[in-house]
Amino acid sequence: MAYEHASAPANIFERRESRVRSYCRSFPAVFKSARGSELIAEDGTRYIDFLSGCSTLNYGHNHPELKQALLDYIGADGVAHGLDMHTRAKARFLNTFERLILKPRSMDHRVLFPGPTGANAVEAALKTARKVTGRTNVIAFTNGFHGMTLGALAATGNSGKRGGAGVPLTGVTHEAFDGYFGEDTDTADQLDRRLSDPSSGLDKPAAIIVETVQGEGGLNVASDAWLRKIEKIARKHGALFIIDDIQAGIGRTGGFFSFEKAGVTPDIITMAKSLSGLGLPFALTLIRPQHDLWxxxxxxxxxxxxxxxxxxxxxxxxxxxxxxxxxxxTARKAARLRAGLEKIAASASFAGRLKGKGMMSGIEMESGDVAAEICTECFQNGLIIETSGSMDEVVKVLAPLTITDAELDAGLKILADAVRAVSARRQKSAA
Incomplete structure (x- = not known):
């Protein structure tokens, strides 16, 4: 039987897959193919994808040139698995990464291949910092998300995710992210004050790890000035400065790295998600040469x-x-996206401020229930979109960066219609 004609057996997922599954509960369809900014279900329904594998598909589904490069390599019996042995494919990647990414940005970071996932990259980053400094404590931030393995999970703020660990999550202190207490409170100054006070009870850290835009935490954006302060604080107190660029990087919020315009030089950078370009598992931990003590x-x-x-x-x-x-x-499309979201936010009383940056933007709703209802309405009308935030209150757009204007506008129209439908239902219910 040809693969494209084989359908999923009835109830196989419910019968055999673990209850831990989550996205399929929000998007209850069986998908058979994907192209560009679309997912196609077995029944032929076409969905515009505003999720993109949580920013894993910045270049869209099955980009034809990336797909052909892989098909050519497989057809030539190229090495598929090689541990960390030297291969032609690895040499080509390292040369290209050095030439197009590192050198133009005056970066001299070493490339550590930690394993295929973002959590692997974060684990390697934390271990590197602890090895270099001889310290154990790591400072992470409120609403941060860094992965689901124990070290990365310890640096994650979400109580629902942390609750699945089954053991105490130690070695990390969580401090307030930029804007956590409002615009009038400088949380960087607070952190410096605590680290400078020998009686604060805050142990000197091996590292400070931060996302420039908190993807799962609600699209909270760290200002460039705040990031520069955090870097200075790390240097002042002998800690390594780590930027987790797994979701916000590779063009999603601006340049290849999300922090390029902030004027900072991280000691360690974690990358994954869209790094492979085609949705294949691939992660990197970039380390400044003086810290590569492995x-x-x-x-x-x-x-x-x-x-x-x-x-x-x-x-x-x-x-x-x-x-x-x-x-x-991408910057042009981001402006188009933000303009569309502003109009939607102004159309309903339960819709609040815009969150995020670039093509990682969304609308804060008055509650998680409202946001979930909007996303469900969107799915029923052909749009895949998810929520984020501490209460899942933000409707988040992570469309492919390669999306056409027509597809972006069509997705925004579905979102706008969903907001209007939910608003009308709630007004009727309240009457």
Whole structure:
């Protein structure tokens, strides 16, 4: 039977898959194919994708040139799995990454291949900082999300995620993110005050880890000035400065790195999600050379040599990052998105301020219930979109950066119609 004609057996997911599954509960369809900014279900329904694998598909589904590069490599019997052995695919990726990303930004970071996921990259970053400094405490921030393995989960704020650990999550102190107490409170100054006071009870940290835009935490944006202060605080107190760029990076909020315009130089950068370009598992931990103190094999992972991902990542760098055209086009689309969201936010009393930055933007609703109802309405009308925030109160747009204007406008129209429908139902219910 041809693969494209094979349908999913009835109830196989309910019967056999773990109850831990989540996204499929919000989007109850069986998807058979995907192209560009669309997902197509078995019944033929086409959905505009404003989720993009939580920013894993910045270049859209099955980009034809990335797909062809992988097909050519597989057809030539290219190495698929190689641990951390030298391969032609890895050499091409490293050369291209150095030429197009690191050198133009005057960066000299070493590339650590930690394993295929963002959590792997974060674990490697935390271990590196502790190894370099000899300290154990790490400072993370309120509403931060860094992964689901124990070290990364300890740095994550969400109580629902933390509750699944089954053991105490230690070694991390959570401090207030930028704007957590409102615009009149400088949380960077608060952190410096606590670290400078020997009686504050705050242990000197090995590292300070931060997202420039908190993807799962509600699209909270760290200002450039605040990020510069946090970097200075890390230097002042002997800690490494880590930026988790897993969701906000690779063009989602601006340049290849989300922090490029902030004027900071992180000691460590974690990357994953859209790094492979095609949705293949691939992560990096970038480390400044003076902090690369690892002994051979002291940190490793069986799938740190995903050569298929090296191939598609290299092609993505060549296609999208050889000049600034893609970055400029993404900025133009981001302005179009923000303008559309502003109109939607003004259309209903329960819709509040815009959140986020660039193509990582959304609307804060008055409650998680409202946001969930809007997303359900969207799905019923052909749009996949999710929520984020401490109460799931933010309707978040993570459309592919390659989305056309027509597709972006069509998705925004579905979202606008959903907001109007939910508003009308609530007004009728309140009458």
């Amino acid at each position: 002994k051979p094999g002291e940190h490793n992972g069986t799938f740190r040599g995903n050569n298929h991902a090296f191939v598609t990542a290299t092609k993505a760098l060549e296609l999208f990052w050889a000049d600034d055209a893609f970055e400029k086009e």
